[in-house]
Amino acid sequence: MVNDVEDDDPCPKPVGRNSVFYYGVGHMLNDITAACWFTYLLLFLTEIGLSPRDAAIIMLAGQIADGFATVFAGELDMVKLCDRKIYATRLLVAKRFGLSEDLGIDRFGHFKVWHGAGSILAAISFSSVFGGCFPCKFLASRSPIIETISYSTSAAIFNVGWAATQVSHMSMVNCISLNSTSRVVMTSCRNAFTMVANLSLYAVALVVFSTTKATTHSDIENQYHWIAYTSIFIGCCFVGIFHLGTKEPRLKIHVHGTSYARMSWAYWFKKVLYYQVGLVYMLTRLAQNVSQAYLAFYVIEDLQMAKSAKALVPAIIYISSFIVSIIMQEMSWTGQRLKAYYCAGGVLWVFCGTSIIFLPRSFSAFMYVISVFIGIANTPMTVTGVSMQSVLVGSDLNGCAFVYGSLSFLDKVSCGLAVFVLQSFQRSSPRSQETLSTEYISVTRYGFGLLPAVCSLTGMGITYTMKLRTPHSKSLMEPLLLD
Secondary structure (H helix, E strand, O other): OHHHHOOOOOOOOOOOHHHHHHHHHHHHHHHHHHHHHHHHHHHHHHHOOOOHHHHHHHHHHHHHHHHHHHHHHHOOOOOHHHOHHHHHHHHHHHHHOOOOOOOOEEOOOHHHHHHHHHHHHHHHHHHHHOOOOHHHHHHOOOOHHHHHHHHHHHHHHHHHHHHHHHHHHHHHHHHHOOOHHHHHHHHHHHHHHHHHHHHHHHHHHHHHHHHOOOOOHHHHHHHHHHHHHHHHHHHHHHHHHHHHHOOEEOOOOOOOOOOOOOOOHHHHHOOHHHHHHHHHHHHHHHHHHHHHHHHHHHHHHHOOOOOOHHHHHHHHHHHHHHHHHHHHOOOOOOHHHHHHHHHHHHHHHHHHHHHHHHOOHHHHHHHHHHHHHHHHHHHHHHHHHHHHHHHHHOOOHHHHHHHHHHHHHHHHHHHHHHHHHHHHOOOOOOOOHHHOOOOOOOHHHHHHHHHHHHHHHHHHHHHHOOOOOOOOOOOOOOOOOOO
16 A cells, blocks of 8 residues: 555645644744844953954854754754655545644654744844853853863854754644645745844844943843844743644554664765755855955945945845845746756845955945845855755655755854854954055955855855756635735
8 A cells, every 4th residue: 555655646735825824933932043143242242352263162062062063963863754745645644544734743852842842042142142142151260261162162052952943843834735846935935034133133233232231241241132032032922822733743653563774874875866956955045154254344334334234235135035035936936947047046145245355435425226136146055955955855754854954054153163263364353544545355244245146156156057856736725915
């Protein structure tokens, strides 16, 4: 009977609007804390007196912990219950014997346990990342070494919880639906709520930076305390909605004692597409995360814009991304279309990066225009980059956690190393007026402009060589997130 089920439904039905919505909000806590992490961590640490190199060490510690925790989470067999053959057999048995459609659907299944535990750990530890150096207060000392160790520990713990939440949430998309278009739609919905999370963060930051003055060390810490604690509260509210609304498939029926072994690493290492998708995903995340880390430095130090610009400029980026993400949800997807949209986003990033490198301070207002195009470029690159992973996984669901975990490892570690290298060349003190000539290109411009442009260009070249095969899938029956 198992063999008969294999091709029983070659075109699975698309998921409904509610399922897409509940899945999409499940990453809000991770998204809003990650936005705060990449946008303001380096700025916060340097403003309270740490050197650029020490600040980079703290971020690197968090990124390395995140990378290893992601692989570990992916290897804990979290997707064993989502084997496609058992799932199809279960549905056929339910259908033939007139059982309820909700058979085996658990509101708190295996993935959601990891998701919930990771969210709790991330929320608690993130408050310590921006909450000040507790050992310094206990020892009555503000030694740079003690501060670096304290913040590095909090950053590592936060990223462990973050990784558990990310892997469980990303892996769920392949268990909720076998429809390739629905998978892209859920990814796009998640990306749309990533924009909501980021906009929420920058709205809070804009209010804080506009209404409070940071004249002392304590004032600076209080500003970021408010931003971090408010972000945690907003993210936790949406995590609650996700857990109450999402129904996770849980497999209970085993036919004729059949069991399926999980796929070994060697299975994926033999696939050329695994390396291609991995490099494209890593380059995409490098372009977006490193540029986000240096955005605030760029608008404040290089362009010397108003303090509110370090919240307003990223907000414009994510408003643009949010609008494009909603539009992309109404599309049906093929391998060629994934490649085309990724390259379109890459071309935009190359032009934006070039503009950022050579933009003079006298034309700083033009940064608002550039930020619109950065937002437009980010969405197709993010959605298609993640969706390429779903194409790679296909119906091999009992190995999807390893794929997501290993590729995320590349993302996290490469980002931490890139920031560390760039910060090693960053000056601890503000540049003098003489060095700010038109011939001078700062490290910030390399991080915010050159690196993302090079990563995007390289990703486009790799994407062009890919052979993406997506099964024919039905179009969505109704629009999502829109009435």
